[in-house]
Amino acid sequence: GAGVSQTPSNKVTEKGKYVELRCDPISGHTALYWYRQSLGQGPEFLIYFQGTGAADDSGLPNDRFFAVRPEGSVSTLKIQRTERGDSAVYLCASGEWGRGYTFGSGTRLTVV
Amino acid sequence: EDKVVQSPLSLVVHEGDTVTLNCSYEVTNFRSLLWYKQEKKAPTFLFMLTSSGIEKKSGRLSSILDKKELFSILNITATQTGDSAIYLCAVSVQTQGAQKLVFGQGTRLTINP
Numbered sequence: 001g002a003g004v005s006q007t008p009s010n011k012v013t014e015k016g017k018y019v020e021l022r023c024d025p026i027s028g029h030t031a032l033y034w035y036r037q038s039l040g041q042g043p044e045f046l047i048y049f050q051g052t053g054a055a056d057d058s059g060l061p062n063d064r065f066f067a068v069r070p071e072g073s074v075s076t077l078k079i080q081r082t083e084r085g086d087s088a089v090y091l092c093a094s095g096e097w098g099r100g101y102t103f104g105s106g107t108r109l110t111v112v
Numbered sequence: 113e114d115k116v117v118q119s120p121l122s123l124v125v126h127e128g129d130t131v132t133l134n135c136s137y138e139v140t141n142f143r144s145l146l147w148y149k150q151e152k153k154a155p156t157f158l159f160m161l162t163s164s165g166i167e168k169k170s171g172r173l174s175s176i177l178d179k180k181e182l183f184s185i186l187n188i189t190a191t192q193t194g195d196s197a198i199y200l201c202a203v204s205v206q207t208q209g210a211q212k213l214v215f216g217q218g219t220r221l222t223i224n225p
Contacts, residue, residue, distance in 0.1 A: 004154075033212065042116075042200055042215030043155070055210040089153055093213075100146055100157035101213065108153070 002026075004104035006092050012110045013082055021077040021107045025094030032075050033101065034067055035091040043091055049075060082111045114139040118201050118216035126224050129191050133219045135201030136183040143204040143211055145177055145184050150198040150218070158186070158199075188221075196223045 005024040013019050025032050030051050035043035045059040052072045060066070064082075069075040079086055089108050095101035119134045137145070144162045148155035159168045161177035161184060168175050172191075177184045188195055198220050202213040 031211075035213075035215075040217070042118075042202075042217045043213075045212050045214065048210050048212050050210060056208050056212060058207075059212075091153070091155070100160050102157065103148075103154045106153035 004092055004094050004102050006090075006104035006107050008107055009105060010108045010110075012112060015082060015084060015111055017082055019079050019082055019109065021079075021090050021109070023075045023077070023092030023094075023104060025073065025075070025092070026102055027073075029094035029096060029102075030072070031095050031101070032069060033093045034075070034077050035093065037089045037091055037106070039088075046077070046090075079109075082109075084111045087111045114203070114205055114214045116201055116203050116214050116216040118199075118219050120219060121217060122220045122222075124222045124224065125191060127191060127193060129223075130187065130189045131191060131221065133186040133188075133199050133201075133221070134183065135185070135216055137201075137203045137214075137216075138182065139203050139205045139214060141206035142179070143206055146202045146204065146213065147175055147184075147186050148200040148202065150200055151196075155200055191223045193223045193225055196221060 032049040034046040037043045048056040049069045064080045067077045089106040091106045093101040093103045116137045147158040159175045164179040172189045175186045198218040200218045201216045
């Protein structure tokens with residue numbers, strides 16, 4: 001596609017529920033990142049994929065968070081047993097090494 | 113721990129003014145420094161800097177990197193209301209065979225007419 005597409009753009013869920021956030025990167029981009037941005041803060045790294053494998057998942061805050069990219073294109077960030085503290089904008093970016101990364105418009109997750 | 117610090121956190125100026133945004137960093141395995149503009153949700157890419165002392169310019173925006181003093185500045189001249197946004201500085205670092213971006217908190221710039 002022309003840009004990085006993230007769905008849904010907004011998600012409201014109840015505490016304790018499971019959510020999935022989807023990222024469709026720019027076609028051909030092998031690198032894919034997930035970031036989380038809380039209000040008034042810069043984006044915080046969660047996980048990086050190079051192709052299908054998670055090359056660095058050191059930013060995932062705990063084992064309730066998991067991400068996959070089974071075919072090296074679309075990625076899904078999965079959050080189990082959501083907590084109010086998970087509320088944030090979740091940003092996805094794709095790119096090539098040595099170049100600037102292109103971000104999607106993000107998913108605003110609100111846990112009530 | 114890798115750290116990127118931006119200043120000021122917030123800045124309000126009048127249309128036509130010139131502004132300078134600051135970014136300092138302390139990281140291991142530095143690869144490059146990037147500036148992004150964030151108006152709603154998606155940060156949009158402005159510059160990537162890898163070499164010290166070489167100014168990058170795009171219209172009224174320019175940026176330069178000092179790898180000895182570990183900082184970068186972003187200048188905006190003749191500001192317009194459309195420049196109002198959050199400006200994010202990020203440093204690309206090498207980790208575990210990958211590169212990732214470490215962001216600062218951002219500078220919220222407001223341009224008043």
